[in-house]
Amino acid sequence: MATAPSTEPAPIIHVDTKTYDSQLAAKVERVKTQFREYYSGELDVFRSKKKHYRMRAEFRIWHDYKEEETYFVMFQGGSRGSKYRVDDFDVGSELLNGLMQKVIEGVRGSEVLSKKIFQANFHTTLSGQAMVSLLYHRKLDDEWKAEAEKLKESLGTTEGLEKGHVPSVIGRSRKQKVVLGTDYVVETLPVNGKHLKYQQLEGGFSQPNGGMCIHMLEWAIKHTSNEESKSHDLLELYCGNGNFSIAMADNFKMCVGTEVSKTSVAAAKYNIEENGTGNVFIARCSSEDFSSAWLSNKKSFKRFEQQGLDLAECDFKTVLVDPPRAGLDADTVKLVGKFDTIVYISCNPDTLHNNVRDLSETHTCTQFALFDQFPYSHHVECGVILKKREGAPCSNGGS
Numbered sequence: 001m002a003t004a005p006s007t008e009p010a011p012i013i014h015v016d017t018k019t020y021d022s023q024l025a026a027k028v029e030r031v032k033t034q035f036r037e038y039y040s041g042e043l044d045v046f047r048s049k050k051k052h053y054r055m056r057a058e059f060r061i062w063h064d065y066k067e068e069e070t071y072f073v074m075f076q077g078g079s080r081g082s083k084y085r086v087d088d089f090d091v092g093s094e095l096l097n098g099l100m101q102k103v104i105e106g107v108r109g110s111e112v113l114s115k116k117i118f119q120a121n122f123h124t125t126l127s128g129q130a131m132v133s134l135l136y137h138r139k140l141d142d143e144w145k146a147e148a149e150k151l152k153e154s155l156g157t158t159e160g161l162e163k164g165h166v167p168s169v170i171g172r173s174r175k176q177k178v179v180l181g182t183d184y185v186v187e188t189l190p191v192n193g194k195h196l197k198y199q200q201l202e203g204g205f206s207q208p209n210g211g212m213c214i215h216m217l218e219w220a221i222k223h224t225s226n227e228e229s230k231s232h233d234l235l236e237l238y239c240g241n242g243n244f245s246i247a248m249a250d251n252f253k254m255c256v257g258t259e260v261s262k263t264s265v266a267a268a269k270y271n272i273e274e275n276g277t278g279n280v281f282i283a284r285c286s287s288e289d290f291s292s293a294w295l296s297n298k299k300s301f302k303r304f305e306q307q308g309l310d311l312a313e314c315d316f317k318t319v320l321v322d323p324p325r326a327g328l329d330a331d332t333v334k335l336v337g338k339f340d341t342i343v344y345i346s347c348n349p350d351t352l353h354n355n356v357r358d359l360s361e362t363h364t365c366t367q368f369a370l371f372d373q374f375p376y377s378h379h380v381e382c383g384v385i386l387k388k389r390e391g392a393p394c395s396n397g398g399s
Contacts, residue, residue, distance in 0.1 A: 055206070
């Protein structure tokens with residue numbers, strides 16, 4: 001039975017940089033119109049690089065047996081949608097493009113590497129580190145490992161790598177993971193004159209547009225930096241690998257984060273130690289569970305106590321949230337509504353609008369930013385600062 005045409009947009013492979021300004025202007029107008037009831041000031045608009053802005057990407061590997069060709073492809077709306085060949089990728093970083101060429105050449109030139117391979121994932125950093133994951137429908141043996149080592153050696157000659165760094169090659173098949181090197185990269189971001197280091201794990205979340213991540217961090221730091229903030233604490237929900245808390249650590253007495261992903265928490269703890277931010281504490285806990293417990297006045301959390309932190313003694317006045325596209329659930333909206341300052345980073349203006357509408361009873365939008373995280377697409381990343389209205393109930397730590 002034939003499948004219906006996909007309603008999803010085609011994947012962005014090549015870009016026309018002449019359209020960059022117009023596509024950004026359209027996003028700005030859309031956001032201004034959508035939020036005009038809650039914010040009438042000027043938007044802080046952060047432009048992306050016009051090309052080579054994305055640090056990571058995934059490609060399926062297509063075996064065209066009729067033409068005897070093997071190449072990368074992307075699909076429109078899932079694996080059953082229209083197929084698009086990818087020989088070079090304007091969206092991806094220059095380093096990512098260089099690695100793509102070496103990987104596809106290595107796969108084409110080796111029966112062992114090409115046998116039942118179906119996907120390649122690339123992860124690069126602004127600072128010149130990289131890892132490549134190759135996914136298979138077969139068990140990986142010593143013969144595969146030997147060929148993959150040769151591929152790894154060739155990747156080490158790619159232009160744009162950090163001095164001395166050789167990209168890792170990771171093989172994956174069902175219930176099997178073979179790591180040649182490490183299963184992470186360390187990104188170094190220049191933020192307000194500091195060089196912050198972040199471990200980014202294979203398969204884990206990291207901001208895809210490295211340059212835009214720097215803008216986001218500096219914007220959040222700027223709008224939470226004052227003498228008063230240094231005497232109280234920051235709560236961050238959905239903290240990932242500690243991206244925001246670590247960058248904002250100097251603005252607060254303590255930064256406390258929750259994150260549901262076990263691997264992200266492990267990376268966050270590595271990043272805390274690497275950056276010497278001893279006033280940052282992160283533990284594994286979902287935002288929903290934390291909010292529900294906190295609203296019921298439970299302020300004893302074993303995973304924080306194991307780090308020597310008593311949450312009941314924290315003086316939370318600022319909360320930062322960076323939720324998934326679904327936005328904040330009802331309990332989390334209630335929780336953040338009790339804070340004096342809310343820093344809301346959103347990848348979905350529609351759910352952001354819903355949450356801002358609910359929070360507008362107690363808070364006012366004082367700053368609004370548009371981060372062009374995904375140029376040439378309909379996706380928009382926003383940042384909002386909400387301040388508690390005068391006369392609205394104040395709280396200490398959301399209690």
